[in-house]
Amino acid sequence: MSPVDDQFLTGSIDEGVRLWDLRQPNAxxxxxxxxxxPCLGYDPSGLVFAIGKRSNKTVQLYDSRKFGQSPFDTFQIDDNYLNSNVLPTSPPEWTGLKFSNDGQKILLTTSGDVHYLVDAFNGQLKQRLIGHIGLDNASVCLGGEETSFTPDDLIQQNYY
Structure with missing residues (x-):
């Protein structure tokens, strides 16, 4: 949901992102x-939205006033730990994308036992967050809402 108006984004497995307005019945x-x-998120100002795609390990930033145009920036998100692992492991499904309250960081949540904290301005991987229990079956339950920023920009893991 946009923090500044009645618009919101949806992403689906049909490989599309739709922009909606609460006052209209169709996208x-x-x-x-x-x-x-895709994983989607608005920055706190509502001026930028991001689309995260695990399939090509990118986060794309868009100007929300120019929906439908090309992204103004694209970041490659590489997990060097997974890349260097001797055993062939498939990267976990990305389940959510959230901007921090100050708009300086992006949290990419996954179905595995790792989440990623990324610099929102240059795409640098700031932190690889481990030590939690991931979802057991990503194809059945893709959430991402179990991890979020607190009001003071700490990261909180909720267990249900």
Whole structure:
């Protein structure tokens, strides 16, 4: 949900992102991302939204006033630990994307036992967060809402 108006984004497995307005019954715009299940999030100002795609390990930043245009920035998110692992492991599904309250960080949540904290301005991987229990079956339950920022920008893991 946009923090400044009645618009919100949805992403689906049909490889698209739709922009909606609560006052209208149908989507008002569409971005074809051609890349599987996206994660979406607005920055606190509502001026920028991000689309995260695990399939190509990118986070794309868009100007929310110019929906449908190309992203103004794209970050490659590489987990060097997973890349260097001797055993072939598939990276966990990305389940959520959230901006911090100050808009300086992006939290990418996953179905595995790792989450990623990324610099929102240059895409640098700031922290690889481990030590929690991931979802057992990502294809059945893809959430991402179990991890969030607190009002003072700490990261909170909720267990249900």
């Amino acid at each position: 008002i715009d569409f971005i074809d991302i051609q890349s599987g299940r």
